[in-house]
Every structure is written in C-alpha cells, then in structure tokens.
Amino acid sequence: MYQGDVxxxxxxxxxLIAESLRRTLSSHGIVSVIRTxxxxxxxxxxxxxxxxxxxxxxxxxxxxxxxxxADELLDRLSxxxxxx
Numbered sequence: 213m214y215q216g217d218v219x220x221x222x223x224x225x226x227x228l229i230a231e232s233l234r235r236t237l238s239s240h241g242i243v244s245v246i247r248t249x250x251x252x253x254x255x256x257x258x259x260x261x262x263x264x265x266x267x268x269x270x271x272x273x274x275x276x277x278x279x280x281x282a283d284e285l286l287d288r289l290s291x292x293x294x295x296x
Contacts, residue, residue, distance in 0.1 A: 214245060214252050214273070217275050217276070217277075218275070218276040219245065219273040219274065219275055219276065220273060220274060220275075220276050220279045221247075221271045221272065221273050222244075222272045222273065222274060222279075222282060222283070222286070223271075223272050224269050224270070224271050224272075225269060225270065225272060226267070226268070226269055226270075227246070227248070227265075227266060227267045227268065227269075227270050228267065230246050230270050230271075230272045231246065233272055233286070234246060234272060236285075236286075236289065237274065237282055237285065237286075240285055242274060242278050242281055242282050242285065243274065243275055243278060244272060244273060244274045244282070245272075245273050245274075246270045246271065246272055246273070247270060247271040247273060248266045248268075248270050249266070249268075250266065253270075
C-alpha cells in the first residue's frame with residue numbers, strides 16, 4: 213500500500229535503471245514509484261542522483277490497476293530494442 217492504493221513491484225533494479233524505466237513509464241501515462249530502503253520516491257531530481265543519493269537496488273512499482281499495461285509496454289519496448 214502506498215497513498216491508499218495497492219502497488220505492484222515490477223522488478224528490483226539498480227537505481228539508475230529503475231529511474232530510466234520510471235521515466236519511460238511516465239512518458240506513456242503510467243504512474244510509477246521507486247522504493248529505496250528509506251522511502252517511496254515519485255520524482256527524483258537529477259541532482260540527487262548526481263550527488264550520490266542511494267544508488268543501490270530499488271523496487272520499481274506501479275499501481276495494481278496499471279500493472280498489466282506497464283508489463284505490456286515494457287515487453288513491447290524490450291522486443292523492439294532486440295529487433296534493432
């Protein structure tokens with residue numbers, strides 16, 4: 213639960229990769245958050261990453277109602293990248 217909604221973890225990834233996927237999801241209208249060992253993060257200013265905020269593995273979560281949509285998008289983008 214986060215902000216009163218059920219969230220589903222898509223994956224556990226290094227912070228930079230999770231941030232990239234979070235921005236990709238957002239650009240396609242899918243809400244996502246990252247969960248570090250310390251907090252839930254909906255938006256990470258680049259400065260936090262550049263100055264050495266937590267860079268280890270984090271969870272990438274989407275609302276349960278958008279889980280299927282997120283999986284389909286990431287699968288499609290992965291397939292397209294493999295074909296290039």
